[in-house]
Amino acid sequence: MARLDYFAPGVYVEEVDRGSRPIEGVQTNIAAFVGFTEAIRNGAEIGKPMLVTSWNQYSEYFAKENSDGFTDFDAYLPFAVNGWFLNGGARCWVVSIGTQLPKLAAETTQPGPETTSLTVKTSGKRQSLQFTLKPEQAQIGPVKVEISPSEPKTTTPVDPNAPAPVPAEFFSVSIKREDEELERFDNLTMSRDVQTEVGNYVLTALEKSQFVDVLDLTEKGLPLARRPINGQFEVSYPPVLPTQENLSRYVQGERDERSGIQGLFEIDEVTIIACPDLMRAYQAGVLNQDQVHGIMELMVSLCENSAPNPPNRMVVLDTPPDRVKPQQVINWLHNDFQRRSMFAALYYPWIKVPNPRKGGKPILVPPCGHMMGVWSRTDEQRGVYKAPANETPRGVIGLAYDCNFREQELLNPQGINCIRTFPGRGIKIWGARTLVEPEKTEWRYISVRRLMSYIEKSIEQGTQWVVFEPNDQDLWARVRRTVGNFLERLWREGALYGATPEQAYYVKCDETLNTPDTMILGRLYIEVGVCPVRPAEFVVFRISQWSGKDEE
Template identity: 30%
Template sequence: MPTHTGYPGVYIEELPSSVRTIASVTTSVTAFVGHTRRGPLGRPVRVTSWADFERRFGGLTARSAVAYAVHQFFGNGGTVAVVVRAARAGSGEEACVTLESTEGRSECPVLEVHAREPGLWGSGLRVAVDHDTRTPDKTFNLHVLDSRGEARETFGGLSMDAGHDRFAETVVNDGSALVRVKVLDEDRPDPSGTVSKPFAERLPDLEVELKVKIGDVEREFTLYEPDRDGTAPADVTELALLLERKLRALPDAPGKHAFAGAEVSSFGRRLQVVAGSLDPDDVVRFVGECANDLGLEASVNPPVFALAGGKDGDPPGPRDLIGSEADKTGVQALRDVDDVNLLALPELAAYESTEDMVTVISAAAQLCRERRIFLLVDAPSAWGSVDAARAGIGAFDTVRSDHAGLYFPQLQLTDPLTGRLRSFPPSGTLAGVIARTDGERGVWKAPAGTEARLLGVRSLSVRLTDRDNGLLNPLGVNCLRTFPVVGPLVWGARTMAGADALGGEWAYVPVRRLALHVEESLYRGLQWVVFEPNDEQLWQQIRLKASAYLNDLFRQGAFKGATPREAYFVKCDKDTTTDADIERGVVNVVIGIAPVRPAEFVIVRIQQMAGRFDLS
């Protein structure tokens, strides 16, 4: 908006900048799809460390190749991963517990608590309930505990009334990462442990003998002894502290902590007594006339309510791994995820049927082509020798995509769960090596050579020689080798379309990945062009922005050539965009790059010098 000039003087205007830069996108964010111990089914979750994966997906388990692959990814230099949990349809079950209420009626189920996701992990959850809220007659608190009794989540002031702003279903289901609940009735769930009847304003005589039973252990004690306990409790809160001290002083059964860890709290002139145990059988019961007179037998429940019935889903089959494009499950869940550059499917290596492997690879390669992702393919675990690899590679001829690379053999690592050597598919480790290489050298550097060490790898399942490498490399198989001093490393950088017999232009992994990187960066960086006037001024801006971006890559060493003219070109003018294109609202940009290809073969010629040299 122009400045209104109302008097002679100097006026200042701030003008918006017309500079639009093209930023480089990520290069090594890796997606892992397959079976995990826990986690949301079919929903991509971004993790930035191994600890993050453990928290969201449950860590290592012998049945999850994905968990080990992610562990190796972060151990070799990976920084960001996207994990999609997949399982065989209908094979997993959520752990669950139903809480009951005795308020105004006989026992009645009022609240179902389910683990957030299917799996055996949910059976380790416990929930506890208390009524210690601002309105103890109407609301309640729900605590979610782990198998050790440590609080993981707490939701306070919950109501069973759907019209309440703290309605249990809404608050818990929106805020919990561990459980979800379903309200069955309007009554509140009973509290955990033993809850007394309300005490009167004036406390009764407390110099009484009480009998308490937890499990099979029964103890007797005097509730209040003037000579030992000092001033008598004046209110319910002081009574709770006295009773807790008395209970904790009682001897436990061998190996038990039920009395020693007992907790007594007060709310609404009531007492709640909870055993210091996670055993549902450790119910606190006060017996005898004195306990009845004090009202300590109003409601008796276990110290915690344990979820049960959780079952891990079976590892996904080929259809489960591919998933549904409509439901966005399996590999198809990545369609709506930005910034994914690599895809690993470590479970494929264990498939007995090569046909199943090819089916999944075909679907994954198609997705990679559409989303500009590079697929890391693990050689089948059945390839136990070079001859087996040469005989089996023909089965992959139908899926020789330039958006994928095949790596052989498997890795021998120490299993953190058992301490023993075990074979693992290499894709997770390779993704970490690629991320490390991208960070240190750039996406145009081949993730192979003496810098591409496989960290944490003890050995390889098949030890390859130069002759073996010479047989597999022309077939488009990237070899993993072991060399003296440097140890295991990557010794191949060809795509699956890089077999000598095919002779394609996308034979090398760094060339393909550099092109994908440039494509994605330009795709995002030129979004501003849409709906701009399609004329020479726009074409000039496009040439300027794209050339500046490519020149930055050239200066970093991404392209070959002594000058920018030799390294790349950007063409966007009346020759690329005709009058007919303008009528159709189309602008055509032609970009050419000269990527640096890896030096696979280094030939050193040595010539013997004959005769003598006179250096005088």
């Protein structure tokens, strides 16, 4: 840095930062899902967002041991998350609102101590040991039971007629909480008649445990065959489940508690949001139409109101399951939901996917998760400026309704994006519009809305260094250069329209914007204009006969 004074004669070397700082684009394909799951374990909590980077990791948090991750009551969230990853989604946040369809409070049996049991199986997939968290440990938190190989205390029993111990049948049990070992029991075996100088019967040894109770579920067989497999297993009290009366509150959540839908908006990186199990709750009669609309309205409003930061999130909505035909969907949107926003997208119809819980037989599910996966794939392969349409959704084997060209003529102007089947081409996403009011044509397309959010958020994060810099013409030039370089890069990638950079964008930061009065207030104003590319939604060929001669 430059010094302001010099005293002794000599040569001084000073580092001076005069270059502009490049703006790095933010990530646009981070999703968030809210819905029901099969389980909540391994550190996941009900109502709290959990980061998931793969389907296997989803199963670790929200599926039972050795499960496929889906549910017996056909919750839609697992299908949505699976569709997200299947279609190219990277990481996402998942909020579980329960492990069953809520019942009335009077009919809901909340989990008690007897439901905290964890069963560890043998290598042959048979039940071995059951661990239960002691009641006094419930408020402290879950523990992890780690089973690892051990060895006998001795290989030469005192009784010469006793059989020699088999080292492979011995194991250790370690009780941990947050990677801190609380207890450890070694030289354990499943043999009830083991000699004390050789080893310890597991139930006898763990009677001293202050954290878990243990039950031997085996009846007969050699100790080695009844031995539990090695691994780490969580023992915890199940979460308190929502009831019909308070499900809506669970889904909405609280920002201060970082829970539910509102908690997702405290995670800066989330850019796409969906709640597929709104429709599952509606189907089951847990939520009525007005409650569903209220939650949908909340998601849309939170996407719109992100002040003081630029809005950079969109919500993908689903049509109600009982509105199957195009006319019914239009009537629902016009007369029931009655909500328009450039930060929302709506897809129709529902899609048909294989259901692992029914032997692969098809099930109709909301399309939001698969559509969001296509958004992510398009962002990675082409860029956020490319409309996520004319793409094949992976994992889809059919549609709830085959919409034709004339029916889409009714839906498309209303911002309802159709998923259609084309002979010889398969299933295609055939729409790329937002739910904005039809007259606001500048925000008609999903790609334009997301590109503008991408530009705004990238500039906001990439110019934090400007804060508290001296507000003079040198700073103005550096800001123009920084933002201009970022926009020029976008123009060269094809995100902005124009034959030259001057036609594609402009950056203004001068004395006409920054007057002495504004500078006294500590403000720096920068004006940016961009011309985003728009999708060629209607391709028109004008064909006429030509005689082959010039017209006179």
